[in-house]
Amino acid sequence: MALTNLSRRVALGIDIGGTNTKFGVVNHRGEVLEKGSLRTDEYKKIEDFIDALYLQVSPLIEKYGTVKNFDGIGLGVPNGNYYTGTVELAPNLPWKGVIPFAELMENKFGMECTITNDANAAALGEMLFGAARGMKDFIMITLGTGVGSGIVANGNVIYGHDGFAGELGHTIVKPGGRKHWSTGSEGSLEAYASATGIAITAKKMRAEFPSSMLNQYPEESINSKTVYECAIKEDPIAIEVFRYTGQKLGEALANFVMFSSPEAILLFGGVIQAGDFILKPAKLHMERNLLPIFRDKVRLVFSELPEADAAILGASALVWEQ
Amino acid sequence: MALTNLSRRVALGIDIGGTNTKFGVVNHRGEVLEKGSLRTDEYKKIEDFIDALYLQVSPLIEKYGTVKNFDGIGLGVPNGNYYTGTVELAPNLPWKGVIPFAELMENKFGMECTITNDANAAALGEMLFGAARGMKDFIMITLGTGVGSGIVANGNVIYGHDGFAGELGHTIVKPGGRKHWSTGSEGSLEAYASATGIAITAKKMRAEFPSSMLNQYPEESINSKTVYECAIKEDPIAIEVFRYTGQKLGEALANFVMFSSPEAILLFGGVIQAGDFILKPAKLHMERNLLPIFRDKVRLVFSELPEADAAILGASALVWEQ
Secondary structure, rough: OHHHHHOEEEEEEEEOOEEEEEEEEEEEEOOEHHHHHHHOOOOOOHHHHHHHHHHHHHHHHHHHOOHHHEEEEEEOOOEEOOOOOOOOOOOOOOOEEOOEEEEEEEHHHHHOEEEEEEHHHHHHHHHOOOOOOOOOOOEEEEEEEOEEEEEEEEEEEEOOOOOOOOOOOHHHHOOOOOOOOHHHHHHHHHHOOOOHHHHHHHHHHHHOOOOOOOHHHHHOOOOHHHHHHHHHHHHHOHHHHHHHHHHHHHHHHHHHHHHOOOOOOEEEOOHHHOOOOHHHHHHHHHHHHHOHHOOOEEEEEEEEOOHHHHHHHHHHHHHOOO | HHHHHHHOOOOEEEEEOOOEEEEEEEEEOOEEEEEEEEOOOOOHHHHHHHHHHHHHHHHHHHOOOOOHHHEEEEOOOOOOOOOOEEEEEOOOOOOOOOEEEEHHHHHHHOOOEEOOHHHHHHHHHHHHHOOOOOOOEEEEEEOOOOOEEEEEEOOOOOOOOOOOOOHHHHOOOOOOEEEEEEEEOOEEHHHHHOOHHHHHHHHHHHHHHHHHHHHHHHHHHHHHHHHHHHHHHHOHHHHHHHHHHHHHHHHHHHHHHHHOOOOEEEEHHHHHOOOOHHHHHHHHHHHHOOOOHHOOEEEEEEEOOOOHHHHHHHHHHHHHHO
16 A cells, blocks of 8 residues: 555656746656646746746646645756755846745645756756666766756765855866856856857857858858758868867866766757767867876766656656655 | 763874875874874885884774774875775875775774775865864865865765766866876866976976076975065065966866855865965955856865874774764
């Protein structure tokens, strides 16, 4: 009886992005049983957003009985703080200042709510349900519009003294290098290895090489997808854009490895669709910058979670990680 | 009675360096009750070294009754592996290959022996007895002939999947920069912020500026101590040597902070005798390279342990950390 009950227990996983919010009911095996979504950016007041979320989620809760069948809510959100349950100064969310997100959710839903940032949630999802199953030491790097990271050491997510650890996208890989469009820092990993950074590199390189296929596209459609299209057609400049990106990524990864000596580095996000065009130079430059004792030990692997469910799975993993 | 016994319990702390080995009997309060030392480099065979160590240490053990009064041996040694108890490929020790150090010690001494590298031991010593008391998240940087590090997150030393985590001295702070005299890597922190690196910087800068006071010394006596002598006499080139060193250190520290978000960074070792000449630029460049959420939060502090005892205290802390 107890076992049957356990196998029926579920969690609510919620991933809040600047534009969309995804939610789902997830079981212990990492199956997304139900899911849905709503716009994040339509709600200027946090209370209105939570009301709208509750309206959409409560039919799913009823389908599984009551809140008593739920082990809790796991919520991945930019600048989400695991320790305080707050969301602090998130530049891409409509709500400003410090929001007591977990508390607001608990009051509305009547169940415990655990928060962390989206990259930490992704790392937990990989550890419970994905490519990092059984690993105690790994680093998750999300390569999307920005570059996020979640670091797991000795089986635990590293949150740091204030809950903000793991901002590897903002570490400096080239002092005095490319200025970041938002933070103003010079030479951060995100400035090179994010989709935004790749587009900048591509625009610079195509201007230098008029013969590149990349010049057949209008300015606004230069992105990692169009660079990929040219790379598979063997345009040397498009290939060089990814090689350069991979080099900067690999140099950064070497530093991360010498910090926490992970068993693997997991890569996730839209940028990894460039595959070996980025992975091979990344691996090369990572190995080249490592001390010999770290060489040929760290696996560079792609996430195994289905992209559509990964964020929900990661958020739900927060509930069961505790 | 039990309490009395506890208060009398002691540990053996041993710090093995390339030239000298220091050992001591330490109690729970971090008091070094007895100590001694022997040469490391006189023993070409590891068995001979352990025999000689045992000969010197056993009178101290007898003074405290028997091995039963000891909670164990903590041993800090370059390339010491916490997981396997081995010392692997240590370039500065007389014994080559992979040495089953903990096992050899246990067989000889009849008590449990725990091993880690010297920088991790230093971090543990600070956490139990020094400036990091009560901290759960901090990074220890040792600035000596080389640059070592020990990272504590959530109250635990980060060892990584293979026991080799925390080689922050070998992270690259300037891609394509100064070639390391031993590893061959280009632009590592150690190449700039170690005593060896400072001497290189000083020799370069004094050659460029014939008016510098540094030119009054013979080549072989240019080191961080003589640079300090010139800096306190307000030689602008000597001051610039430390400023540049501090800048490189600060840039590296910013990256470390964005990795594990520590409450403090502890600095230890001969180089810190340069004080504010290095600390001020280090702080400036650390803050400048941090994301706003990390700014003005991380304390940069000097070790509080007496230098003569720090290594022994750190090693003994290994016994009680478990």
